[in-house]
Amino acid sequence: MFHDLLWLAVLLALALWAAGTGRAGTAFPAAGWQEVRPESQGVASPSLRAAVQHLDDRLQGYGGSRTLVIARSGRLIWRGPDCGVPYQIHSATKSFTSTCLGLLIDDGKASLDTLAVEYVPALAAQYATVTLRHFATMTSGYHAQGEGYEADAAGRSDGGDAPLSPAPPLFAPGTRFRYWDKAMLQFGNVLTRIAGEPLDELFRRRIAEPIGMVHWQWWPYQTSEVPILNWTGGMCTSALELARFGHLFLSRGSWDGTQLVSARWVDQATSVQVPASLPNDDLPRSRGAGIYGYNWWVNGVKPDGTRLWPCAPPGAYYANGLHANVCIVVPEWDMVIARTNDGRADGSANRPPDIDEVWNAFLGQVGEALREVPRVRDA
Secondary structure, eight states, rough: HHHHHHHHHHHHHHHHHHHSSGGGGGGOOOOOOEEEEEEGGTOHHHHHHHHHHHHHHTTTTTTTTTEEEEEEEEEEEEEEEETOOOEHHHHHHHHHHHHHHHHHHTSSSTTOOBBGGGOOGGGGGHHOOOHHHHTTTTTTEEEESSSSBBBOOTOBSSOSSEEEESOOOEEEEEEEOOOHHHHHHHHHHHHHHHTTTTTHHHHIIIIIITOOOSSSSEEEEOOOSSSOOEEEEEEEEEEHHHHHHHHHTTTEEEEEEEESOOOHHHHHHHHOOOTTTBOSSSSOOOOOOOTTTTEEEEEOOOOTTTTTSSTSSSTTTEEEEEEGEEEEEEETTTTTEEEOOOOOOSSOOOOTTTTHHHHHHHHHHHHHHHHSSSOOOOO
């Protein structure tokens, strides 16, 4: 009798833990998302509306909250009127590239320590020691020929028409962090060769189709070197679809009981992989020390000792692209937040200069909304 009572107590404790985390009641959208009252997921509607209004106020002229999607436990508690409109999400695509790396590692085709030169012999002279880990953490030092859209003090520019033609390294691999699209384009090239197929086909078969992600396209990047290269900044999709991708990661790579990408990879990719002690390079967007994983941004602690988003849980992480395209995952809240946008119509700016403060304040208000209402699910 004692053992029976003890077993029942254990089961009750597990049930209470699951209810508290929300995982026992997690939904996985089929053709569409289930939409519920915020209060059914423990979120106060007035405070949630105030948080959304904050985005409208701070992102005025940048699309505001019109595409915003918020899901808790796989159920929509907020959807903007344009959340189904597809946009190019720019560098948020990098998190999709990283996921393809995870699939290749799961398949035993590569490891984080795989040398890129094994698949691209042209790297032998200048990049013989660069690994997939270096590419995924933006610490490769890779540079290429061709002019581009952003130059450093030495006149070296990003982007351009020849990302696969190596130029002298920016720095020794693993010694600095530099957010550099030329490196990502070569990374995509290496992964494509390892996969033996275009990355969009790998992603479609292994991820998009199982999670019901239908309205998306991974646009190619045209260069003078090769007819088509899978561009690591070319994903075009909607916030509703992007939220599915985020929900897969929230569920640690599992979709309705089927493991699509390993939980180990999800945990690694969304944890800090660039130590705060590693120097950032000299470009304003090269700020990944302490807050960058494997092509995911992480709510870690920066070199100055402050957290990226002090008002958000430390486990939060996000895919991030030009024009404030984001997919924010907050495991502690069982929540995914997605927003897409095409930038200002006049082209004068792509996002406010204090965008981290904008997201921090928004998430702080969402946290307040969570604390105001006991969590009672819809029947």
